[in-house]
Amino acid sequence: MNDFPISTLIIALLAMLAGVAFFSLAEISMMALNRYRLKHQAQQGHKGARLTQSLLARTDKLLAVILLGNTLMQTGAATLGTLIAQRAFGIHNDTAIGISTGLVAFALIIFSEATPKVIAATYPQPIAHVSSYILTPLLKLAAPAVWFINILVSGLMHLLHLKSVQHSHTTSIDPEELRIMVLESGHMIENKHRSILLNLFELENITVDDVMTPRHQMEAIDLEQPLDELHKEFATAHHTRIPVYEGNPDSILGIVHARKVLHLTQANEFSIEKMKEIAREPYFIPAGTPLFTQLQNFQQNKRRIGLVVDEYGEIQGLITIEDILEEIIGEFTTHAPGQLNSITRHEDGSLLAEGSCLLRDLNRKFGFSFPLEGPKTLNGLIIEHFEGLPETGTCMKINQHILEVISTQERTVKVVKLKL
Structure with missing residues (x-):
């Protein structure tokens, strides 16, 4: 190293810092990537997406080559920083060497770790596609070292009774995760389509x-x-x-x-x-x-x-x-006269509803929060609340909603006034 001028060592140091930044970008972008969008792009013939998908199919090898490259680059950057300080200020100048080590560490954290990872998490798709063109040949070149690393990692995972990454990784999701994806889809799915998908998820909870x-x-x-x-x-x-x-x-x-x-x-x-x-x-x-x-x-x-x-x-x-x-x-048919649960809105904002109105319909159409575990209708809810048929004019509060019995007939509540 003494044969190289300081300018060459500085250029090599900057290259090492750039290398660490690349591996940081690659690691975060690969892990933050939307696997379903990636699969769709690969099926459409996108070469970068296909390479990325191939790398993610061997996650243990991918992480091993990223870890290997990152470690070598960080070690090289630290070594070069020390050599540059020794050449510039003398081999026995401990203060200069300490300062150079701190500066290299600062550069690694800010420029090679934190900033690239934030960028990769923000734009994972294009970065992952570009990274795959570099990581794919690197994986082939470092195959022996990667194999050795994976042997050690697999042995340690076996001792800890844990599954390796390549076996535990899966792209399958459960219904609740899929429901959250639909909710978070934003403008990607039209409101009407989103509503239909969410209603499908609810079919298992409705009887x-x-x-x-x-x-x-x-x-x-x-x-x-x-x-x-x-x-x-x-x-x-x-x-x-x-x-x-x-x-x-x-x-x-x-x-x-x-x-x-x-x-x-x-x-x-x-x-x-x-x-x-x-x-x-x-x-x-x-x-x-x-x-x-x-x-x-x-x-x-x-x-x-x-x-x-x-x-x-x-x-x-x-x-x-x-x-x-x-x-x-949603509703698309007409109801027979006499079967429609009539609901009338008054000028003061209150509703006049038949006792046979379904609580689910009231919750869905008007934003009420009536409990759905027990009775299904207003009549059933009120009778359960009083444990009997209340008199006309009786008022009550259920889940912060004020209800007034307007009329009863035989053993049922006929008409109820609800305040929104």
Whole structure:
């Protein structure tokens, strides 16, 4: 080294600092890279992305070559700093040597470590792609040293009963992580599309009880009526698939499609017996079934409508595949008159709602925070709160929301006033 002029040593020192900066850039950019975007770019034929993906597939070797290069460069920088101080101020000038060591350490921290790592974390994709062109041949040149390092690391990992990096690394994510990715997508995904994706994640947490049409609101037809009345009910029905029964509405005989009724009418074959023949056997769904599971069951059983029953076989309500689809993409069908849970907004901002309104709908559409673990409707929530039917005019506060009972009917709360 004594044969080289100081200027050459300074240039070599700067090269060493640049080398440390490069390995710092490469390490952070590779680790901070979006693996899914990288995979997409590689599939599109981007050469840098393919090289980067190949390096990340061997993470243990990648980290080994970065560590090896970084360590050699840092050691070389420290050595050159000492040599330059000795050549400039004398071999026995401990103060100069100490100052030079401090300056080299400062340069390493600021210019070769902190700043490059911040830059790499901010722009990981382009830096990783460029770095891959240099790291790929370096990995081949340093293969023996990398192999030796990995042998030692693997042995130590085995002693600690830990999996090596290449085995533990995976790009798979769980549903909650995917949900967070969708939430954090920002402008990358349109609001409507983001809403649909988030609703899909919620299907596993929502049950058929939450979206079914309650039993007392179901449109069903009694076959024991006179034929004229029966024909009139089918002609004015608001649905294409209608449950039918004989006398007892709790005992559904089947589901009749309005199109088949029309065919019978056109053929002058409309009769009770024919109605029973065309009625499809009812499809029963256990209460508490998650919506996602039920969507799959509808698909497997090739059904579009089902009756929700409790553990005793009592009918609780009715659910259709359209009800589930509306939970995903929002409402897109009209409701039959008399079945719509009417909600009226007053000038003072308060709401007048029927007791049969679903709590989930109120939370979603108006920003309320009613509990969803117990009762599903306003009526059920109020009755549970008072452990009985309250009198008209009774006020209460539930989850910081003020409710007033406007009217009751028989054993239910009919109309409620809510203050936002």
